[in-house]
Amino acid sequence: MTSPHREIVPLSSNVNRSPHSVSPLQTPHSGYHWENSSRRFFEGWYYRVTLPECQQTFAFMYSIEDPMGSQPYSGGSAQILGPDDEYLCRTFPNVQQFWAWRHALGLGHWRKTTNSPIIQPQATPLEPDYLEPDEFDRLILEGYQATATWHQGRLRDPGSGKMARWQYHIQPIYGWGDRAGTQQSTAGWLSKFQIFEPGWQILMAHGLATGWIEWNGQRYDFSKAPAYGEKNWGGAFPQKWFWLNCNLFEEASDLALTAGGGRRGILGWMESVAMIGIHYRGKFYEFAPWNSQVNWEINPWGYWHMHAKNDRHEIELTGTTHHSGTPLRAPTAAGLAFCCRDTMQGKLSLTLREKQGQNYNLLLQANSHLCGLEIGGSPWLEPWRSQTR
Numbered sequence: 142m143t144s145p146h147r148e149i150v151p152l153s154s155n156v157n158r159s160p161h162s163v164s165p166l167q168t169p170h171s172g173y174h175w176e177n178s179s180r181r182f183f184e185g186w187y188y189r190v191t192l193p194e195c196q197q198t199f200a201f202m203y204s205i206e207d208p209m210g211s212q213p214y215s216g217g218s219a220q221i222l223g224p225d226d227e228y229l230c231r232t233f234p235n236v237q238q239f240w241a242w243r244h245a246l247g248l249g250h251w252r253k254t255t256n257s258p259i260i261q262p263q264a265t266p267l268e269p270d271y272l273e274p275d276e277f278d279r280l281i282l283e284g285y286q287a288t289a290t291w292h293q294g295r296l297r298d299p300g301s302g303k304m305a306r307w308q309y310h311i312q313p314i315y316g317w318g319d320r321a322g323t324q325q326s327t328a329g330w331l332s333k334f335q336i337f338e339p340g341w342q343i344l345m346a347h348g349l350a351t352g353w354i355e356w357n358g359q360r361y362d363f364s365k366a367p368a369y370g371e372k373n374w375g376g377a378f379p380q381k382w383f384w385l386n387c388n389l390f391e392e393a394s395d396l397a398l399t400a401g402g403g404r405r406g407i408l409g410w411m412e413s414v415a416m417i418g419i420h421y422r423g424k425f426y427e428f429a430p431w432n433s434q435v436n437w438e439i440n441p442w443g444y445w446h447m448h449a450k451n452d453r454h455e456i457e458l459t460g461t462t463h464h465s466g467t468p469l470r471a472p473t474a475a476g477l478a479f480c481c482r483d484t485m486q487g488k489l490s491l492t493l494r495e496k497q498g499q500n501y502n503l504l505l506q507a508n509s510h511l512c513g514l515e516i517g518g519s520p521w522l523e524p525w526r527s528q529t530r
Contacts, residue, residue: 164246164289166316169326170342171289173241173248174374179209183339183472184241184374186248188292190309190350191367191389191485191511197224198485198511199307199354199361201292203248203285206472210236214476217250219285219296221305223356226467226484229303231283231296232477238284240269246344246370247271251284274308289313289345289370292352309352311368315397315420317343322425327418329431338405339375346420347388347397371399378473380404380411381518381525382481383439385447385460387489390507396421398491400447400458402437402527403518413527417449417456419493421505426454426493436528441521442466442482445514455494455501460514462487471517481517488512 175182185204192198200222207215217233233239233250241248254267271286277293285294290313295306316324327342350368354361367388382403390396402415415435419426428435428449435449445460466482473480489512494501 164313164316164345166313166320166324166345167245167289168316168318168324168342168344170340170372170374171246171344172244174340175205175208175241177209179207179212181214181376181474182207182374183376183378184372185472186287186344186372187370188287189369189386189485189513190354190363191369192361192363193366193389194363195224195361196511197361198513199223199356200483200485200513201285201287201294201307202469203250203287204472204477205236205239205241205250206476208236208239214472216477218470218477219250219294220469221296222467222469222483222485223305226464226486227303227356228467228469229296229298229301229305230470231298233284238269240271242271246289247287249284249286251281253282253284254280255282292350303357305354305356307352307354309350309354309363311345311370312349312351312365313345314348315346315425317346317418317425319425320420320423325425325427327416329429338377339373339379341373341401342371343399343418344370344372346399346418369397369399377405379518381521382516383437383445383525384515384517385445385458385487385489385512387509387512389511390491390509392507393421393505395423396505396507398458398489402435402439402447402529414529415447415527417447417458419456419491421493426456428454428456430529434528434530436526438524438526439516440524442516444524445487450501453496454504455496457492459490460487460512462514466514480519481515483513483515485513486511487514 188201202220205217221229239250318325348368349365384401388397397420400417417428433451447458464484466484468479493505495504
């Protein structure tokens with residue numbers, strides 16, 4: 142169990158001043174974690190936009206493995222979970238064409254470049270780094286770049302013919318903590334040390350995205366659509382995990398939920414942990430092993446239930462889906478592999494209560510039918526019931 146104290150980033154933190162790099166809500170661990178070593182290593186990023194008008198979601202997942210190169214699993218990937226849980230994936234074998242900022246959120250990777258409006262591969266590779274949006278459009282035939290406030294890219298799967306292009310601005314609303322306060326490390330202040338494997342950080346619990354996404358010839362324009370971002374990293378891989386995420390609710394516009402748990406490594410042994418984080422009306426409600434009792438029951442698919450209580454609040458979550466979900470790839474000890482299943486069209490009910498005297502009185506009740514639900518790892522032969530204190 143970790144200390145109740147937090148690793149924090151002051152709002153005035155002096156970080157890399159590269160384009161779009163600084164957000165007043167920057168969380169710890171926003172920067173790239175690789176230590177320039179040859180040890181087994183991965184880092185992954187997740188960006189999502191939910192479109193209320195068409196009731197669809199786009200989730201973008203990026204990863205880099207063994208960035209030193211010339212190792213069995215060296216390389217990157219970009220995956221998109223699109224409308225109706227459709228799937229697109231491209232690998233990026235050349236780690237030399239990946240870039241990421243050390244002190245702020247910023248990353249990119251590309252496969253093909255051009256030096257003219259005519260679609261021709263560029264003879265001399267570009268030095269990988271952030272490009273202004275018009276430069277990216279002119280020079281990059283396939284790839285992506287993403288920061289705390291900007292996200293852009295294009296992918297094409299030559300086998301299936303599926304294509305995607307996107308370009309949108311992000312306005313962060315919540316990082317991980319009170320809106321007006323210091324931003325926290327999702328796994329507690331000890332996560333700044335190499336203790337937990339893998340690490341996990343919510344980069345932006347809630348934001349507003351404005352721009353467009355093209356998906357197989359159909360264009361989606363949006364303004365102030367709910368957006369979300371997180372990341373994970375490390376030299377080891379979780380054995381088993383689950384995840385619930387939603388920031389578009391029917392009863393509340395200023396509400397965001399992220400919850401998850403798994404079996405992770407800590408100093409050579411494994412532990413089961415879980416947490417729930419709620420952002421609502423400028424305030425952060427945290428239920429984690431260092432301040433709450435957290436219980437969960439997660440089925441192999443279709444049913445997610447969590448309950449947590451501390452000396453001030455109590456929360457209950459139930460996620461369900463009749464969709465079959467989409468298999469996704471994730472970094473494993475044996476490289477990128479299909480080892481998790483997601484849907485962005487799950488149903489969610491959320492109840493938050495506040496303690497008054499000896500009773501917990503209702504503070505918030507909300508529902509959604511556009512919740513992200515995931516299970517990963519193994520074994521998932523029966524429901525997983527557990528708790529942390």
